Each structure stands twice: as C-alpha cells, then as structure tokens.
Amino acid sequence: MKVKFYGVRGSIATAGDETRRYGGNTSCVAVQVGGETLIFDAGTGIRRLGTELGFQGVRAHLFFSHLHWDHIQGFPFFGPAFGAGNRLDVYGVQSDLDPGGHPQTIEFPMATLSDGPPVDDAKGVRAALAAQMTAPHFPVGLDAMRADLRFFDVPYGERITLPASSAPIIVRHIGVDHPNGCVAWRVEHDGHAVVYATDLELAQGIDGEVFNGLVDLSRGADLLIFDAMYTPEEYEGKGTFSRRGWGHSTFEMGATLAERAKVRSLCLTHHDPGHDDAFMDRLASRARARFASTTIAQEGLELSL
Ligand SMILES: [Zn+2]
Numbered sequence: 001m002k003v004k005f006y007g008v009r010g011s012i013a014t015a016g017d018e019t020r021r022y023g024g025n026t027s028c029v030a031v032q033v034g035g036e037t038l039i040f041d042a043g044t045g046i047r048r049l050g051t052e053l054g055f056q057g058v059r060a061h062l063f064f065s066h067l068h069w070d071h072i073q074g075f076p077f078f079g080p081a082f083g084a085g086n087r088l089d090v091y092g093v094q095s096d097l098d099p100g101g102h103p104q105t106i107e108f109p110m111a112t113l114s115d116g117p118p119v120d121d122a123k124g125v126r127a128a129l130a131a132q133m134t135a136p137h138f139p140v141g142l143d144a145m146r147a148d149l150r151f152f153d154v155p156y157g158e159r160i161t162l163p164a165s166s167a168p169i170i171v172r173h174i175g176v177d178h179p180n181g182c183v184a185w186r187v188e189h190d191g192h193a194v195v196y197a198t199d200l201e202l203a204q205g206i207d208g209e210v211f212n213g214l215v216d217l218s219r220g221a222d223l224l225i226f227d228a229m230y231t232p233e234e235y236e237g238k239g240t241f242s243r244r245g246w247g248h249s250t251f252e253m254g255a256t257l258a259e260r261a262k263v264r265s266l267c268l269t270h271h272d273p274g275h276d277d278a279f280m281d282r283l284a285s286r287a288r289a290r291f292a293s294t295t296i297a298q299e300g301l302e303l304s305l
C-alpha cells in the first residue's frame, strides 16, 4: 500500500513562498493498493494527481469525506475525468447525523456495495459536484467529463468491498463531528490499513462518542492521517479567539487517538492557511515530542505501508 499526499492545506489554497515546503493545495490523498487507485477528496491538489495519472487508461475510486469547498474545488480540473474510456467511481456518504452532528449509530454492517447504476440524488455527491460546474462559476458542466463516471451515495455505515489483486480492498467509515457532517474512512488490504480522518472535532472530548468511534476505526492501522489544523493554544483561544466548534482538531488529540488505537504512525494534515513553513517546523517538533512516530503531511510526501 502506497499513500501519497497531493493537497495538505485546509480551508483555502495557500500558494506562496511561505508555504512552499509543506504545500499550499487543499485536501487530496491517493492510496495505491492491490492494483487500484483510491483517492480521498478532490481539493486543489487533485489537479496534479490527474496529471500524473494521465489522460487515458485511468481507473480510479474517489471517496469524499464531505463536500466543503476545500475538498471538491479541484474536481473540475481532474484531467482523467475528461478522458473517454476512463472509469471513475465516486463515493459520498449521506451520514445520518443528528442536528448536533453526532453520529446516531456507529456500526459496520457486512453489506457489500453493489456495482449498481449511478444514483442521482439531489442531495448527493453528484449534485454537489455538478453544482460547482455551472454558470457563472464554471464554463462547462459535469456532462463535459467524458469518462465513465459512476456516483455512489453510500448508506451510512455501509462497508464497501472492492475486488483487487491478492485480496479484496475493504473500505469503511464513520461519521465525525464537523459542520454539515463528515466521515472518516479506513482502507484495509492484505493485513495493512490506512485511516483518513480529516475535518473533525472531538467536540465531546476524549472518550466521547466520536473519539471512541475513531479508536475503533483506527485500531491497529499502519497509518492514521489526522486533522491537526490548530495548535492546542489556538483551539482553546489562549491569547486569541477560541476555535472550538469550528470542526477541527489538534496534534494533541491526534496523538491521544494514535496511542489509544495503537496505530503504527500518525500523519498530521489539513494545515491552517495561516501556518507557514517555519510554523509547521515548530509544530512538527512539538508533535513528535508528544507521539514519536509522527510525520507532517507535505505535498509530494509518499509513504509505503
Ligand atoms: Zn477542510
């Protein structure tokens, strides 16, 4: 299993000298596993991934954590989606969250997602992607994409099984605390696992429902990719305003989760647009002092599991 980061910034793309080393593109991570390409989120980083995949002969699975701008804005610039003959399966979850954003159930039914016809739901992932490709925001619509695009609105809690070489790929998710809802994904294949958990806040704290759900989801994973947008001081509002309720976490929370779930390594992502490279270097030292096996996501970083 190979994991490569194409976008590590949260909220808005942040180009410039101050963010050159860690990168300024928004969320996008690719996982190469069992001969398949799995992509998590289509922030602006997906443009470069598309360039690397090429225009022809591409088959990929694209999973959305949620549909905020910084996770969809790159989609209209994903080259393989325009190439006839390419195949792109797109997955989103209509998570059953209560008004407070808490998942009502955390369970993983053994159901397998069927390779069925495209779902055209007004609230689903297809509708959200189509909406950003309309006038006056964008010159061409979703129908300009000539690849075989299939959209799956995954029922909350449903486990996805993808056929692959040597063993099937299992993908499952849970709902997490984030404005408008969000899910964290886990990919398993042949004894290895990676968890993509960004845009989440542990609003009920450690040992709350979301935290315990994430411990279950992350248990024994080789790699936990985690939202650490704020420092603990920023989150609490020391010397500034509090970021509580904004839907993001800290490296402290990631470290506690990593320890509890006994993951092998932690990778922090969704960097605040205001955190320049020098700031990120300092944050990296602090995070490693707290959980030794921590890396900071950087554009172009590739990890082999
Ligand atoms: Zn985000």
Ligand SMILES: [Zn+2]
Pocket (backbone or CB within 6 Å): 066, 068, 178, 199
């Ligand atoms: Zn978000």
